Amino acid sequence: MRTIKFRAWQKETKIMFYNIELGTGTNYNPAPPFADYLGNKSMIIMQFTGLLDKNGKPIFEGDWIRQTLRNVTIGFPERIEDVIQEGIVEWRGRPPSFQILVKTRTWEGKVLPQGYYSEFVNEYSQEYEILGNIYEHPTLLEGK
Secondary structure (H helix, E strand, C coil): CCCCCEEEEECCCCEEEECHHHCCCCCCCCCCCHHHHHCCCCEEEEEEEEEECCCCCEEECCEEEEEEEEEEEECCCCEEEEEEEEEEEEEEECCEEEEEEEEEEEECCEECCCCEEEECCCCCCEEEEEEEECCCCHHHHCCC
16 A cells, blocks of 8 residues: 655645645645645646665655666676666556656767656666756756
């Protein structure tokens, strides 16, 4: 069972709201109900993946992460290496899972074409690190 959490990016004010699923606040600072976030076209809603990065930070949709795949068999002749990928975490419907839209991937000096999706699974010993998110740090997308 994974924890269900959401955050929301408010487009006009450029503010990130966390734990919006709680829909609670205080008498002095009430938070709107969760449904108000969902129905608000000025908000971009992002779901928690259930994973934490190597620093213990929760990974959400829209995060730009670096993923280290340990002991991957690559090339010909075959050899074992660590592979590093960077990309944006997105929800994909087929198969239903969180995946990384890889913007760059260096593998034997080659860059895979944009739009390459990597399974967001713990298939290998993986290490994730959040580098930022595409809303608070849009410069991460430049040149990728």
